[in-house]
Amino acid sequence: MDGTAGRVRIVDVEVLSDDWYVLKKTTFDYRRADGSWQRQSRETYDRGNGATLLLYDPRRRTVVLTRQFRLPAFVNGHHGMLIEAPAGLLEAASPKERIRAEVEEETGYRVHEVRKVFEAFMSPGSVTEKLHFFVAEYDALAKVGTGGGLADEGEDIEVLELPVDQALAMIERGEIVDGKTIMLLQYARLNLLHA
Known part of the structure; x- marks a missing residue:
């Protein structure tokens, strides 16, 4: 402090x-x-601390994101369907344990090697949450399920695999407006998926 x-x-x-x-x-x-x-x-x-992760394939230059309804965005005038990197609250788990579980639940990909890239307070004027940011490589062999989240938690998640250049263009067009996702895509542009 x-x-x-x-x-x-x-x-x-x-x-x-x-x-x-x-x-x-x-x-x-x-x-x-x-x-x-x-x-x-x-x-x-x-709401506790959380973790988020960007799945990327450096050979194919693709990323895996999700699309789901977010009520707070909806009540603020957005259509509510946000494109995001997988994320979840830590609860009693470590950031690495939690993000591995969330990625599999939301996207269907099982990742073992995750790399922490930074931490950030996303809205420190009113929200206590600290978010742990991770990246991990994926390929077709890592797909072990369909993803989609947990229905009993109210999740109805669409899995998107996009070329990174398309995802970056979606930021410019206002189609990706989630802060954590923008941060991870910009990190990938600077550090992982150079042109």
């Missing part, structure tokens, strides 16, 4: 909702750069 020791004093924490995940209102005192203290109040949404 570089730079915050002695600068934050929690005054009160109120749980506003604990239905799906936890929404809290925290009142705290924050010492500003000029030394004065300011009382602030913020709501935070705690």
Whole structure:
């Protein structure tokens, strides 16, 4: 916690909702750069940390993504069908364990060698989640199922295999608007799938 020791004093924490995940209102005192203290109040949404992974085939220059309905995007004026890299919440698993399981559930591909490339807070102004980003190579032999997610979790996922250049063009056209997916595709463009 570089730079915050002695600068934050929690005054009160109120749980506003604990239905799906936890929404809290925290009142705290924050010492500003000029030394004065300011009382602030913020709501935070705690859904736990997560992991995401981009499957890529360097020989064929393809990636595997998913398409599924996302209610928050829908209520914000989008049609709701987002194209994304597979992802999931860690729950009690390690990031590597969880992402391997999520990739198989969502895409039908079993991956063994996954490489962590970075971590990021995706919406740190209100959401506590830290996301672990991974990449892994795949080929036809890694396909062990149909994917599609878990119906009992409300998942209805379409699996997409796309040329990486097409996926990158879909970002430019506004067809891929999911932040984690854009980050992973840009990482692949810079580090994995050079032209």
